[in-house]
Amino acid sequence: MTNQPLLEVRDLQTVFELDEGTVKAVDGVSFDVYSGKVLGIVGESGCGKSVTIKSVLRLIEEPGRIANGAIRFRSKILGNSSNDMIDLVQLPAKGAQLRALRGNEIALIPQEPMAAFSPVHTIGNQLIEVIQLHQPVSDEEAKKIAVTRLKEVGFPNPESAMDRYSWELSGGLRQRAMIGMALTCDPLLLIADEPTTAIDVTTQAQVLSLLRKLQQEHQTSIIFITHDLGVIAQLADDVVVMYLGKVMESGPVDQIFHNPQHPYTRALLRSIPTVHTKNRSRLPTISGSIPHPFQKRTGCPFVARCQEALPQQRCTNQTPVLKAINKHQSVSCFLHEEEVNAC
Amino acid sequence: MLIYIIKRLLLLPFLLVVFSVIAFLLIQAPPGDFLTSYIAELAASGSSMERAQIDALRALYGLDQPMYLQYFKWVGRILTGDLGVSLDWQRPISQLIGERMGLTLALGLGTFVFTWLIAIPIGIFSATRKYSFFDYFFTVFNYFGVATPTFMTALVLMWIAFKYYGVSVTGLFSAEYIDAPWSWGRVADLLQHLWLPVVILGLDGTARLARVMRANLLDELKKPYMEMARAKGLSEWRLVMKYPVRLALNPLISTIGWYLPLIFSGSVIVATVMNLPTIGPMLLRALISQDMFLAGTIILFYMMLAVVGTLISDILLAWLDPRIRLDEE
Incomplete structure (x- = not known):
């Protein structure tokens, strides 16, 4: 069972048809999420991480659409047997089946809890809502479950917090409330979309350790989206590095950090300051900026900024694909062709 | 919140003093007084009045006194609950307004309910199905509603009703019920007449409200x-x-209170065109004939409604929106 993934994303393509042209926000992304494991998706702003997880939740809105690919999820409520995988792409986006999954088996922790809570409904109201959507319980019982959840995520006095509004809480408590709400129905998969960007660093650490603790207690799988490699190192079991809608490299967290194979991953890691960094020295950055999304691209998306690009325009004329270079790690780069062939 | 309401209520008497001065200045603003326009009216119909008789009347109504004295006498009477007598109608003002109050309320509230019942669903549909046929249809429809003056709609509909159905839709009662005592038949007759002015007055408000609702909702x-x-x-x-x-409703609900004075005053022209026995046309007539006490009372009444309406708006909004309610504490 542990070797079977809970979620398989295969060759996912999500495009936005705008007046100016088609933007391939997610361009052939594949990854697996295993039960009880944390997958970190890391990348710069605009690399398609958020669109990827919105595609998994099937929350892509017009003018966006999933153009290709499969998102197979091992659902308990939709599958006939425990080994059935349901392709979420095939389900109607606004249909009852997906609604039964969302908030229940797949839950979201959003980026900005301030904006994601309704300002005119109490925390309790919004928690009870999701409980009663997915569980046939009375108001009393739903309230009890909600209070238990708030206690679990570290609310000092959960009963009174039920009657509070989101804007009355501190940033950390707000995000805790969100985590509590996401966990109410014991989801199989938790999707956290940069959940710590909106809070300060101290609180961030608390929220992360809370997430880690709850994840271990409930054996929940998590897809954790961030641009912060430090957070990934703290939390993730596996890592997917994305750039411009494509996966550059994926593998176990140790491999990615200690043995990065893709020039982009290496560049990212170089740009993290460490305690060994000399004072007043310049932090290495990745030169250049992300190409405009409307630009027609051939070749490797990273080529313009790559320091290790191959001679004879190889990287500009041909597009590398993601291939396994050893048992765990996959890289999308021509530098590793020999290893791929040997594999 | 309670303290806030009390504070606002304490402010009310002061505002009323200011308003009474403004109302009084307004009705005194046109040249001449009730008697000059009365004499002109008499002259137009070929009769005239003795000089002595005019002076006697002027003294009787206190029109020969300085303006500030007239003001204090007027306010003094109002404070004792005596609204005075209409110069034009020769009847107590409280009676005149009382007679028309019920029908004015029925028309105003009817229009208000009609407007909201129609406009809010249209606004919701238009926003959730943006750029659909439905949305465009109501956009065009709404622009017609906003752009057409209500008295124009009233005239057209009256003409259509008369020309094609042979019915006269003016007034709020059929001839046999006008002076009859209240009965179920009279109520039914009222409803039969009321719907048309309600629709005419409502179309204008509906169009505006639906557009605002659509815009608010699109933001949300x-x-x-x-x-x-x-x-x-x-x-x-x-x-x-x-x-x-x-x-999206919150900002709209905060404007409900403003409808209060509009309920009484908004329909002057349509009510005049359709000959409705409401307060609006009475104010118009009082202004034309310089019936200063009647006009002054109605204007003062409108101003008070505006204040009370704003207070109601604030209370409603605080009640609905916890962000405002809890901020006050």
Whole structure:
């Protein structure tokens, strides 16, 4: 069972048809999420991480659409047997089946809890809502479950917090409330979309350790989206590095950090300051900026900024694909062709 | 919140003093007084009045006194609950207004309810199905509603009713019920007449309200809580009604209080055109004939309604929106 993934994303393509042209926000992304494991998706702003997880939740809105690919999820409520995988792409986006999954088996922790809570409904109201959507319980019982959840995520006095509004809480408590709400129905998969960007660093650490603790207690799988490699190192079991809608490299967290194979991953890691960094020295950055999304691209998306690009325009004329270079790690780069062939 | 309301209520007497001065200055602003326009009216119909008789009347009504004395006498009477006598109608003003109050309220509230019942659903549909046929249809329809003056709509509909159905739709009662005592038949007759002015007056407000609702809701539909609600598994319809509609309504509900004076005054022209026995046309007539006490009372009444209406708005908004309610504490 542990070797079977809970979620398989295969060759996912999500495009936005705008007046100016088609933007391939997610361009052939594949990854697996295993039960009880944390997958970190890391990348710069605009690399398609958020669109990827919105595609998994099937929350892509017009003018966006999933153009290709499969998102197979091992659902308990939709599958006939425990080994059935349901392709979420095939389900109607606004249909009852997906609604039964969302908030229940797949839950979201959003980026900005301030904006994601309704300002005119109490925390309790919004928690009870999701409980009663997915569980046939009375108001009393739903309230009890909600209070238990708030206690679990570290609310000092959960009963009174039920009657509070989101804007009355501190940033950390707000995000805790969100985590509590996401966990109410014991989801199989938790999707956290940069959940710590909106809070300060101290609180961030608390929220992360809370997430880690709850994840271990409930054996929940998590897809954790961030641009912060430090957070990934703290939390993730596996890592997917994305750039411009494509996966550059994926593998176990140790491999990615200690043995990065893709020039982009290496560049990212170089740009993290460490305690060994000399004072007043310049932090290495990745030169250049992300190409405009409307630009027609051939070749490797990273080529313009790559320091290790191959001679004879190889990287500009041909597009590398993601291939396994050893048992765990996959890289999308021509530098590793020999290893791929040997594999 | 309670303290806030009390504070506002304490301010009311002061505002009323200011308003009474303004109302008085307004009705005194046109040259001449009630008697000059009365004499002109008499002259137009070929008769005239003795000089002595005019002076006697002027003394009787106190029109020969200085303006500030007239003001204090007027306010003094109002404070004792005596609204005075209409110069034009020769009847107590409280009686005149009282007679028309019920029908004015019926028309105003009817229009208000009609407007909201029609406009809010249209606004919601237009916003959730933006750029659909439905949205465009109501956009065009609404522009017609806003652009056409209500008295024009009234005239056209009256003409159509008369020409094609042979019915006269002026007034609020059929001839046999006008002076009859209240009975079920009279109520039914009132409803038969009331709907047309309600629709005519409502069309204008509906168009505006629907556009505002659409714009408000479109703003709300883009908010992140929408995505969160979807991620929770809420059905589209339920989540739209629970979150964005609620938030989009708040600014509208905060304007409900402003309708209070409009309910009484907004329909002057239509009511005149359709010969409705409401307060609006009475004010118009009082202003033309310089019936200063009647006009002054009605204007003062409108101003008071505006203050009370604003207070009601504030209370409603605080009651609906916890962000405001809890901020006050």
